[in-house]
Amino acid sequence: MSAPQPGALMAAEIAEQPAALARLLEDSEQVREAAGRIRRAAPRFLLAAARGTSDHAALYAKYLAEIRLGLPAGLASPSSMTVYGSRPNLAEVLFLAVSQSGGSPDLVDSTAAARECGALTVAVTNAPDSALAAAAEIHVDIRAGTERAVAATKTYTAELLALYLLLSGERPPAGALPDAAERTLAFTAPEQVAARYAGVDRLVVTGRGYSYPSAREAALKLMETSYLSAQAFSGADLLHGPLAMIDADVPVIAITSPGRGGAAMMPVVERLRDNGAAVLQVGPADGLPLSTDGIAEELLPILEILPLQRLALRLALDRGRDPDRPRGLSKVTRTW
Numbered sequence: 001m002s003a004p005q006p007g008a009l010m011a012a013e014i015a016e017q018p019a020a021l022a023r024l025l026e027d028s029e030q031v032r033e034a035a036g037r038i039r040r041a042a043p044r045f046l047l048a049a050a051r052g053t054s055d056h057a058a059l060y061a062k063y064l065a066e067i068r069l070g071l072p073a074g075l076a077s078p079s080s081m082t083v084y085g086s087r088p089n090l091a092e093v094l095f096l097a098v099s100q101s102g103g104s105p106d107l108v109d110s111t112a113a114a115r116e117c118g119a120l121t122v123a124v125t126n127a128p129d130s131a132l133a134a135a136a137e138i139h140v141d142i143r144a145g146t147e148r149a150v151a152a153t154k155t156y157t158a159e160l161l162a163l164y165l166l167l168s169g170e171r172p173p174a175g176a177l178p179d180a181a182e183r184t185l186a187f188t189a190p191e192q193v194a195a196r197y198a199g200v201d202r203l204v205v206t207g208r209g210y211s212y213p214s215a216r217e218a219a220l221k222l223m224e225t226s227y228l229s230a231q232a233f234s235g236a237d238l239l240h241g242p243l244a245m246i247d248a249d250v251p252v253i254a255i256t257s258p259g260r261g262g263a264a265m266m267p268v269v270e271r272l273r274d275n276g277a278a279v280l281q282v283g284p285a286d287g288l289p290l291s292t293d294g295i296a297e298e299l300l301p302i303l304e305i306l307p308l309q310r311l312a313l314r315l316a317l318d319r320g321r322d323p324d325r326p327r328g329l330s331k332v333t334r335t336w
Helices: 010-015 017-026 029-041 054-067 078-082 107-118 133-134 154-168 174-187 189-197 209-226 237-239 259-273 299-317
Strands: 046-048 071-076 093-098 120-125 138-141 202-207 229-234 252-255 279-283
Touching: 010 017, 010 299, 017 154, 017 174, 017 209, 029 120, 029 133, 029 154, 046 054, 046 078, 046 107, 054 071, 054 093, 054 154, 054 209, 054 299, 093 107, 093 133, 107 120, 107 133, 120 133, 120 154, 154 299, 174 299, 189 229, 189 299, 202 209, 202 237, 209 229, 209 252, 209 259, 209 299, 229 237, 237 259, 252 259, 259 279
Parallel strands: 046 071, 046 093, 093 120, 120 138, 202 229, 202 252, 252 279
Antiparallel strands: none
């Protein structure tokens, strides 16, 4: 059997996302049960642990916890428990570990330590038989199916949906989100605009609120597939210093989806353009359009990343890279 063409795996897995989302929504009883256990436990704080792409999903969970649950939330430093051996008092804390593979030793060990320290531990993975799933008191299977490309795509959006179901206590209308994802993937803009970045070495991605994790994930996808120096900032942080590096030679991708986060980004976009930056917006019809009718703002990150995944794929191919097999990377990264 001949080897697949460069990018074929990533392209196929991007296209599988509407079906993966529908599958999770159709069989979400395990998530509802987990959400019920969390509500009954009434945690006073959420502490999320993750690495890489899953770290951006964990950041999304932080926004959900703070906005929808009114629950203080933070991102854990697993090394504090694994490298330094700390054992903090985690009574009444929800410790949420997010990992596609469930195989990174630092997440497994920090989750086990958090459980010993009194936390309610929940693992969200694509691997129900993984060490992380076994280490946590509660496991949520995102049901994304096997992901073969090194660059994560469908596991990321499935993580976002699982976290929404877990923390919001709500379920989107049947079919609405998968249909919106299908329509968003039908737009051809990502392939059309990729040529703008063919010779670019530096790029900035920015967003606010729920869209900030999308900005970080997009920057990671561009770095790992096209080997660009892509940096991600919240729209607010971008104005506090990093704005000085923005000029006509540093293009910016700004996520301006409908909602409060997108509205908060508009003054930032104006400042960027005043500085001479070429700004590509995610959301508007003349940028990277999304199909958002009837979709709550909290769910828009699932749609926002889709054209950015496709942009990363097309740009990598245009630059002679194979996004399925980025240099120096593997599907499971083991850190301690």
